Amino acid sequence: MSKLVEHLEEVTVRFAGDSGDGMQLIGTQFSDTSGFAGNEVNTFPDYPSEIRAPEGTLYGVSAFQVHFGTKNIRTSGDFVDLLVAMNAASLKVNLAHVREQGIIIVNKDGFDARNLKLASYSSNPLEDGSLANYHVFPIDMAVELKKAFIEVEIPSKLVQKTRNIFALGITYWLFNRPLEPTVSWINKKFKGKEDVILANVHSLQAGWNYAEKNPDFRKQYIIDKSNLLPGKYRSITGNQAVALGLVVAATKAHLPLFLGSYPITPATDILHALSGYKQYGVKHLQAEDEIAAIASAIGAAFGGSLAATTTSGPGLSLKTEAMGLAIMTELPLIIIDVQRAGPSTGLPTKTEQSDLMQAMYGRHGEAPMPVLAAASSADCFSMTLEAARIALKYMTPVILLTDGYIGQASEPWRIPDTDKLPDIAPTFATDPSNFKPYLRNPETLGRMWAIPGMQGMEHRIGGLEKEDGTGAVSTDPLNHQKMVELRQKKVDDIAKDIPDLEVIGDAEGDLLLLTWGSTYGAAKIAVEHLHAQGHNVSFAHLRYLNPFPKNLAEVLHKFDRVVIPELNLGQLKNLIQAKYLKRVIGINKVQGKPFKSVELEEKISVLLTMKNLKKWHAHASELDIPNDL
Amino acid sequence: MKTIIDEILDKPHGGESHYTAKDFKPEVDVRWCAGCGAISVLSPAQRLMPELGIPKEKIVFISGIGCSGRFPYYMDTYGFHGIHGRALPIASGLKIARPDLSVWVVTGDGDNMSIGGNHFIHACRRNVDMNVLMFNNEVYSLTKGQYSPTSHRGQITKSSPLGVLDDPFNPVALALGASATFVARGHDKDRQQLQELLLKAHQHQGFSFVEIYTNCRIFNDGAFDLYTNADTRDNHTIFLEHGKPLVFGKTKNKGIILDGYTPRVVNLDQGEHSIDDLLIHNEKDSTLAFILANMTYNEDLPRPMGVLQNLERSSYDDRVVKQIQDEVEAKGIGNLESLLLGSSYWEI
Numbered sequence: 001m002s003k004l005v006e007h008l009e010e011v012t013v014r015f016a017g018d019s020g021d022g023m024q025l026i027g028t029q030f031s032d033t034s035g036f037a038g039n040e041v042n043t044f045p046d047y048p049s050e051i052r053a054p055e056g057t058l059y060g061v062s063a064f065q066v067h068f069g070t071k072n073i074r075t076s077g078d079f080v081d082l083l084v085a086m087n088a089a090s091l092k093v094n095l096a097h098v099r100e101q102g103i104i105i106v107n108k109d110g111f112d113a114r115n116l117k118l119a120s121y122s123s124n125p126l127e128d129g130s131l132a133n134y135h136v137f138p139i140d141m142a143v144e145l146k147k148a149f150i151e152v153e154i155p156s157k158l159v160q161k162t163r164n165i166f167a168l169g170i171t172y173w174l175f176n177r178p179l180e181p182t183v184s185w186i187n188k189k190f191k192g193k194e195d196v197i198l199a200n201v202h203s204l205q206a207g208w209n210y211a212e213k214n215p216d217f218r219k220q221y222i223i224d225k226s227n228l229l230p231g232k233y234r235s236i237t238g239n240q241a242v243a244l245g246l247v248v249a250a251t252k253a254h255l256p257l258f259l260g261s262y263p264i265t266p267a268t269d270i271l272h273a274l275s276g277y278k279q280y281g282v283k284h285l286q287a288e289d290e291i292a293a294i295a296s297a298i299g300a301a302f303g304g305s306l307a308a309t310t311t312s313g314p315g316l317s318l319k320t321e322a323m324g325l326a327i328m329t330e331l332p333l334i335i336i337d338v339q340r341a342g343p344s345t346g347l348p349t350k351t352e353q354s355d356l357m358q359a360m361y362g363r364h365g366e367a368p369m370p371v372l373a374a375a376s377s378a379d380c381f382s383m384t385l386e387a388a389r390i391a392l393k394y395m396t397p398v399i400l401l402t403d404g405y406i407g408q409a410s411e412p413w414r415i416p417d418t419d420k421l422p423d424i425a426p427t428f429a430t431d432p433s434n435f436k437p438y439l440r441n442p443e444t445l446g447r448m449w450a451i452p453g454m455q456g457m458e459h460r461i462g463g464l465e466k467e468d469g470t471g472a473v474s475t476d477p478l479n480h481q482k483m484v485e486l487r488q489k490k491v492d493d494i495a496k497d498i499p500d501l502e503v504i505g506d507a508e509g510d511l512l513l514l515t516w517g518s519t520y521g522a523a524k525i526a527v528e529h530l531h532a533q534g535h536n537v538s539f540a541h542l543r544y545l546n547p548f549p550k551n552l553a554e555v556l557h558k559f560d561r562v563v564i565p566e567l568n569l570g571q572l573k574n575l576i577q578a579k580y581l582k583r584v585i586g587i588n589k590v591q592g593k594p595f596k597s598v599e600l601e602e603k604i605s606v607l608l609t610m611k612n613l614k615k616w617h618a619h620a621s622e623l624d625i626p627n628d629l
Numbered sequence: 630m631k632t633i634i635d636e637i638l639d640k641p642h643g644g645e646s647h648y649t650a651k652d653f654k655p656e657v658d659v660r661w662c663a664g665c666g667a668i669s670v671l672s673p674a675q676r677l678m679p680e681l682g683i684p685k686e687k688i689v690f691i692s693g694i695g696c697s698g699r700f701p702y703y704m705d706t707y708g709f710h711g712i713h714g715r716a717l718p719i720a721s722g723l724k725i726a727r728p729d730l731s732v733w734v735v736t737g738d739g740d741n742m743s744i745g746g747n748h749f750i751h752a753c754r755r756n757v758d759m760n761v762l763m764f765n766n767e768v769y770s771l772t773k774g775q776y777s778p779t780s781h782r783g784q785i786t787k788s789s790p791l792g793v794l795d796d797p798f799n800p801v802a803l804a805l806g807a808s809a810t811f812v813a814r815g816h817d818k819d820r821q822q823l824q825e826l827l828l829k830a831h832q833h834q835g836f837s838f839v840e841i842y843t844n845c846r847i848f849n850d851g852a853f854d855l856y857t858n859a860d861t862r863d864n865h866t867i868f869l870e871h872g873k874p875l876v877f878g879k880t881k882n883k884g885i886i887l888d889g890y891t892p893r894v895v896n897l898d899q900g901e902h903s904i905d906d907l908l909i910h911n912e913k914d915s916t917l918a919f920i921l922a923n924m925t926y927n928e929d930l931p932r933p934m935g936v937l938q939n940l941e942r943s944s945y946d947d948r949v950v951k952q953i954q955d956e957v958e959a960k961g962i963g964n965l966e967s968l969l970l971g972s973s974y975w976e977i
Contacts, residue, residue: 036975185973234974244969251965256632258726260718278956279963281632283725283949287718288751295715295748296722299691302709303727304634325712415969428633452707452723452730453637455686460655460701462692462710472657473702 003212004219010069011223012077013171015164016094017086017110018055019048019062022164027064028410029168029182032235034068035412036181038225041068041235042377042521044076044409044594049265049349056110056118061093070224072528074376074521076409078596082174084167086110088119100133105170107163108140137216141166148206154199162203169207176220179204229414236413238380238406239266242310242336243273245384247280250306252385253392253424258300258307259284260293262315265348266404267338270310290318294335298322301331302461304451306388308334312404313342313355317362323397324363327487329461330438330447332391332398332426334384339403341592350592351404353517354568359399360546360575366484368491370394371546373401375520378413380406383543385421392426393497394490395446401545403567405594406518432456437471445490495547501555505531505538508558511607514584516542516572518594519565525597526604535608545572548579556582563587563607565600638729642686648679655705666817666843667696667764671703673824674733674762678706681731681831688731691720693740695771696845697764700735714745717752717761721945724757728946731831732759739769742778742798753807753836758944760830760837763800766845767852774848781926786848800840801937802922805915810835810940812918814933816842818857822868822934829936835944856932869921869935874907877931884908885930892924894931912939 013030015023024045031043046063053060067077079099085091087110098104111126125131126138141163148166149159165186172179183201190196211217236244250257261271261284275284283305287293290311297307311319316337326333339355341347359371370390374383380402387400429435429448437459438447450457459471467474468483503512504527515523520541527539540555542548556562556576564573565587573584587603589595653675661667678688688706692698694713701708707730711719716734724732741749741763752761768786769775775788779800783792804812811833815823823841830837842853855865867877867885875885882898884907895902911917918938924930957963 032973038977181973181975188972228977230977232970232974232976234969234971236971240971247968248965250632254631254633256634256726258722260722277963277968278953279960280965280968281953281957281963283953285722285725288747291715292718292721292748292751295711295718296725298711299709299719299722299724300726302719303723303730304637305726307722307726321712322715325715329709415974418965418969426633451634451637452689452727453634453640453686455640455642455684458686458705458707460704460708460710462698462701462708463694463712464710 003217005222006219007222007224008069009071009223010067010073011081011175011221012065012067012079013082013084014063014065014080014094014097015084015167016061016063016090017164018090019050019052019060020055021062021086023062023064023086026164026168027066028235029185030171031066031068031410032185033172033177033181034066035233035235037177038228039068039223040071040073040226040228040412041066042073042076042409042411043067043235044405047349056087056089056115058089058093058119061090063090063094068223070226072525073411074524075594075597078598082171084171086163086167088115088121088125091125092119092121098134101135103135103137104131105137105139105167107167108138109142139170139210144210145203145206148209149202152198152202154195154202158195158199159203162199165200165203166207166210169204170211172204173208173211173217174221176222179208228412232415233412234415235410236377236381237269237408237410238374238377238402239269239338239408240273241377241380241413242384242400242402243270243277245381246274246306246308246334246388247277247282248418248421249385249388249424251418252421253306253388253426255304255306255426257282258297258305259310260287260296260300260307261285261310262287262290262293264290264312264315266340266407267310267312267315267336269407270336270338290315291322294319294322297333298326298329298331301326301333302329302451304449306332306334306392308336310336310338312338312340313358314345316355316358320363323369324365324367325463326397327363327367327369328463328465330395332395334387334391335397335399336384337399337401338407339401341590347592349404351518351594352567352590352592353401353403353519354571354590355401356516356545356568356571356575359401366488368488369546370396370398370491370494371401372398373517373543373545374406375517375541375543377406377409377411379543381413385424389424390494392424393446394444394494395449396491401517403518429454429457435459436469437461438466438469445486445493492547495550498544498547498549500551501540501542501549503538503540503555506536507538509536509538510559511536511561511563511604512538512540512555512559513604514540514542514562514564514576516545516566519567522595522597522600523565526600529597529601530604530608535605537604537608542572553580556580561585561607563604565589565595567594634727642684646684648685650675650679652685653678653705655703657702659703660699661696662847664844664846665696666766666845667700669817669820670762670764670823670841670843671700673820673827674704677824677827677831680828683731687729688733689723690733690735691716691723692735693737693745695737695740695769697735697737697740698771714740714743714748716740717745717748720759721752721755721757724759725946725949728758728950734759734761736761736763738763738765738767738779738800739777742800742803746778750803750807753804753809753838755945756810756835756942758835758946760827761839762827763838763840764843765800765840766843766849767797768845768849770845770848797926799922799925801838801925802919804838805918805922805938809838810938810942811837811936812922812938813838813936814840814842816853816857816934817844818859818862826936829939833939835942856934865931866934867931869910869912869933869937871910871912871936871939874904874909876904876907887920890920892920892930894929912936915940
């Protein structure tokens with residue numbers, strides 16, 4: 001029987017199962033294969049904070065979402081077109097994500113009485129008609145695998161462990177994907193364990209064959225190749241990109257790399273990656289706490305390393321006093337905050353953008369620090385290099401904000417030619433006869449760096465206020481005023497050394513959508529959709545938050561309305577309003593989840609239909625758009 | 630993988646390197662109170678430095694907060710005055726990044742036992758090669774006279790006007806319990822002895838902890854008189870020497886024997902015990918070190934001074950270097966291009 005073929009521009013697939021079912025693994029394989037096949041891809045893992053929750057429970061469900069297509073794939077997808085659910089609990093938890101008429105592939109043997117009870121189903125959803133609005137493919141994977149392995153001598157226990165791979169094989173058939181990338185991955189991953197390799201490869205092929213031969217599977221979906229720049233690509237998460245960015249930055253600066261870190265979700269993957277880079281000379285200390293982590297990095301910076309510390313919100317709070325020390329001693333340091341939902345322990349595995357104020361102002365005293373924010377997973381690489389450049393050029397600690405979403409989400413990354421990346425040159429003191437620890441480069445106001453081992457430049461620095469130039473401890477009132485202003489000016493003047501804010505769409509007009517951090521992707525898509533519908537919306541994205549780009553004031557005042565969507569209650573909004581006296585309309589979401597582009601599209605559409613600005617003002621006591629609009 | 634640091638390391642020290650103590654005195658006024666015990670540590674430290682044979686640009690003093698925190702300003706070496714309690718992690722980061730340096734930490738009983746207590750126990754077990762001088766004056770002085778984690782029960786201070794209710798840490802026992810390899814105690818009234826202890830701390834590869842009794846004339850004057858004054862110290866302290874019997878007393882007429890695990894004082898001039906009966910100090914024996922450390926607050930026993938323990942164990946910073954070397958040997962120096970390509974990439 002011949003199968004039908006349909007071409008699609010984009011698709012979102014979600015793999016869901018028990019924590020131990022290997023959903024993250026097949027999600028990653030599916031994503032890599034989609035990239036390999038020439039598509040744009042964006043993924044997001046969604047897993048519980050419990051490590052191995054009891055099998056079959058609702059809170060033990062782990063999912064991995066892959067959004068792929070021909071163009072404009074910038075989020076992990078608003079609605080799921082295909083859900084793979086390995087048991088009843090995973091169907092229950094994830095059904096709300098699936099669009100009407102979407103496809104659901106379920107593993108039938110995960111819907112026995114026990115599983116249904118654990119998932120709090122009073123009747124079997126596969127039989128009670130509750131899934132009538134979806135195309136459901138119930139497959140008894142245990143039975144199908146048994147059949148497929150009749151002629152292969154593999155212990156059945158091992159065979160049954162490959163159900164996830166079998167499901168992956170079915171999805172590969174649905175999207176007509178090549179099996180080779182996953183086969184070669186299996187061979188590499190299980191090298192030396194021949195029966196495991198055979199079980200997995202055979203299971204993958206069996207999944208494909210099952211769909212190919214099954215008359216219920218009538219249609220294959222083809223997603224055309226994307227028009228990407230030629231080059232080598234790999235899939236990368238924000239956390240991986242930060243780790244690579246640090247190694248490349250150190251190489252470009254000809255400095256050794258030191259990481260002081262303490263495990264914290266969702267930043268720990270950076271520590272994992274860097275701790276494995278011993279071949280590259282990376283030194284790391286898994287410190288006893290967050291404070292020791294940053295303090296050790298400050299010590300390494302004093303000794304001439306490119307030093308970094310990685311953390312998430314609660315850890316950033318603990319590091320604040322030490323950040324002040326790095327500001328006072330004017331040492332280069334990179335602090336990476338992979339933001340998560342707070343306050344306190346909050347929602348440790350869920351994303352948020354609520355550390356902006358802390359990054360900007362969360363220190364005692366006047367303690368200005370450059371703050372950067374990455375826009376996407378791949379952008380984490382570029383912004384880490386940028387953080388290093390600013391830290392070393394201006395002799396200052398720098399905060400780079402990413403978040404749980406882009407930290408863990410992956411997208412294809414065009415691998416740069418590192419030879420073509422510019423060198424990052426710190427300015428070292430060279431002349432002992434004329435040496436003073438706080439002599440500055442008049443251009444950057446960065447002090448000259450002298451590190452232990454440099455003869456004739458022995459000096460003492462620390463947290464006490466310094467006299468400019470000599471670095472001698474000083475309590476002189478006028479010197480303190482001078483130094484506070486100098487440290488502020490040093491950071492403010494970095495505005496001259498960063499790109500202007502770019503506006504997409506008209507340079508002036510009614511409405512500007514302004515974003516920062518990981519909201520970039522959803523906002524960009526929303527704007528493209530609105531443009532396609534003929535709406536006039538301009539869009540700009542901030543990667544530099546302190547200092548802001550020098551043309552920001554000019555850009556803001558060219559628009560009647562400025563809208564800022566943020567995963568917080570309006571932190572950038574407040575900064576902009578305070579600094580530029582420009583009223584801002586906030587779109588604020590704090591649900592531990594990123595924006596869907598459709599959410600932004602809808603809310604901006606409402607704003608666009610409110611032509612009468614005065615009327616809007618009169619009706620809204622607060623300018624922000626309510627969440628339940 | 631060659632870095633700017635390697636260039637600095639490769640550069641030989643030029644000119645004179647036969648220093649005198651004067652070379653380590655910067656042109657600043659020492660601002661500690663007259664008679665402060667810290668001053669009595671400064672001069673042995675300055676006198677010791679020329680003897681180490683290390684170019685002074687390779688020496689770093691790091692401190693936290695408290696009266697002790699000023700120490701780096703008074704040493705003409707590289708120096709870093711950190712924040713309260715964090716001298717040890719700052720020093721650890723520096724030494725791990727720069728194993729070529731001689732790293733010294735100067736801290737106090739508040740800085741190191743209280744706010745920095747967590748760092749202290751982890752620094753002890755980690756065994757980063759550095760020398761920690763803890764000035765113990767049993768009081769918070771820079772904040773003007775509150776009780777510290779080494780103040781004794783009943784001590785009257787500004788924050789304990791009716792007497793301290795907690796029991797103190799015994800710093801040397803804490804260090805031993807946290808697996809420190811080198812543990813010693815000295816005091817501010819015997820500079821020669823102190824200089825020798827600092828030299829031994831320096832010679833020890835790994836984490837060296839020296840508790841130093843320093844008198845605070847303003848807020849806790851005389852706290853250690855019994856153990857440090859010339860007329861009483863011989864009868865109330867015992868100076869430990871590796872391989873030698875535990876003898877003390879003005880006329881060397883007393884000694885320590887071990888009764889089970891309990892140390893006991895015996896008289897050597899009454900015919901009942903001779904020097905041959907006495908406990909012999911062995912700084913390589915960590916069980917003994919615990920017994921000796923726990924003599925500290927026992928009023929029937931002399932207070933142990935000198936080196937309690939001196940074990941050989943590879944330092945953390947050496948292990949870091951070795952791990953990198955082993956990996957490079959096994960896999961070669963990392964290639965940036967292959968790092969970026971990762972385990973799976975595709976070409977378009």
